[in-house]
Amino acid sequence: MSNVKPAIIVFLLSAVFSSSFSYFSRSGQNKADQYLLIEKKQTTSNDTPANRSIIAKVPAVSFTTVGFGPANMRRFGNDKLAYNLYGGKFWMLNDYTGLGFIGEFTSNLENSHFLGISISSNYYPLKTDISPYAGADIGLAYARGYQKNAFGFSVGTSIGILFFRSSTVQLSTQFKAAVLLDKLPKGHPGSLQFRLGLLF
Numbered sequence: 737m738s739n740v741k742p743a744i745i746v747f748l749l750s751a752v753f754s755s756s757f758s759y760f761s762r763s764g765q766n767k768a769d770q771y772l773l774i775e776k777k778q779t780t781s782n783d784t785p786a787n788r789s790i791i792a793k794v795p796a797v798s799f800t801t802v803g804f805g806p807a808n809m810r811r812f813g814n815d816k817l818a819y820n821l822y823g824g825k826f827w828m829l830n831d832y833t834g835l836g837f838i839g840e841f842t843s844n845l846e847n848s849h850f851l852g853i854s855i856s857s858n859y860y861p862l863k864t865d866i867s868p869y870a871g872a873d874i875g876l877a878y879a880r881g882y883q884k885n886a887f888g889f890s891v892g893t894s895i896g897i898l899f900f901r902s903s904t905v906q907l908s909t910q911f912k913a914a915v916l917l918d919k920l921p922k923g924h925p926g927s928l929q930f931r932l933g934l935l936f
Contacts, residue, residue, distance in 0.1 A: 796827040801836065803908065803933020810915075811922040812848035812881035819843060820929045826856075834858040838873070842927050850927055852877030852890050852914070865901050870894070877916045879925040886925060888918035898935075906935040 800823075807818040819842070826836035835857050842850040854875025860867045870893075877890035896910035910933065915926035 794830060796829050796835075799826045799828070799906070799935035800824075801826045801838070801908075801933055801935045803910075803931045805910075805929055805931035807842045807927050807929040809842060809844060809848050809850065809881075810926045810928065811920060812844075812850075812879070812925055813920075813922070814844065814846075814848060816844045816846065816848075818848065818927065819845070820927070820931060822931065822933070826935055831863045832860050834860070834869075838875075842929065847880070847883070849880040850877060850914075850916070850925065851879075852916075854890065854892065856892075858894075860898065860901075866897065866899050867901060868895070868897050871896070871910075871912075873914075877914075879916050879918070879920060881925055882921045884920050886916055886918040886920050888916060890914055890916045904936065908933045908935060 802823040804819065804821050807820040808815075809818045820840060821842075822838055822840035824836055824838035826834055826838075828834045836855070837853075838856050839853045840851075852875055854873040854877075856871055856873035858869045858871040860869045862868070872894075873892045875890050877888070879886040892912055892914035894910050894912035896908055899907040899909075908931075910929075910931045912929045912931060913926065914929070915924050917924065919925075
């Protein structure tokens with residue numbers, strides 16, 4: 737009989753331990769299932785267009801751009817034919833808008849010069865391979881005319897046509913007007929330009 741009691745105690749302890757372990761295992765599994773269910777509900781309920789992040793979701797297509805063309809310099813002291821060169825980076829944000837950082841130089845190759853850098857934005861109304869566009873820019877510029885210097889903010893506007901939009905090399909024709917907000921003796925210097933450029 738003395739050997740029976742220890743055996744019964746060991747059996748009872750084993751039964752209690754195994755049942756307790758089974759209970760806590762089931763309880764833990766149920767909690768995990770509940771957490772997963774809550775997380776799934778939260779994800780489902782919160783993952784709406786209004787709550788979804790839009791930061792850097794659409795990659796911009798980057799282009800290097802260069803171009804040139806004839807220009808007419810206004811209020812610089814002469815009416816001689818001038819020439820414009822430009823270059824910079826341009827990003828197509830989507831099918832309808834683009835943003836660029838452009839540097840340009842306009843000169844009559846004698847005593848009238850216009851040098852500027854600007855942030856430029858274009859709008860393309862058509863989602864086609866050939867699209868007209870309108871643009872605006874703002875930046876800083878330096879002008880030299882009448883043997884005087886002027887420096888300050890500049891603004892510009894442009895219209896043009898962009899060709900081969902589905903290609904990695906595109907052609908742009910553009911008519912642009914730019915003006916410096918500082919003055920030379922005859923007023924605010926500016927330029928009218930007809931430009932032909934590449935984006936590649």
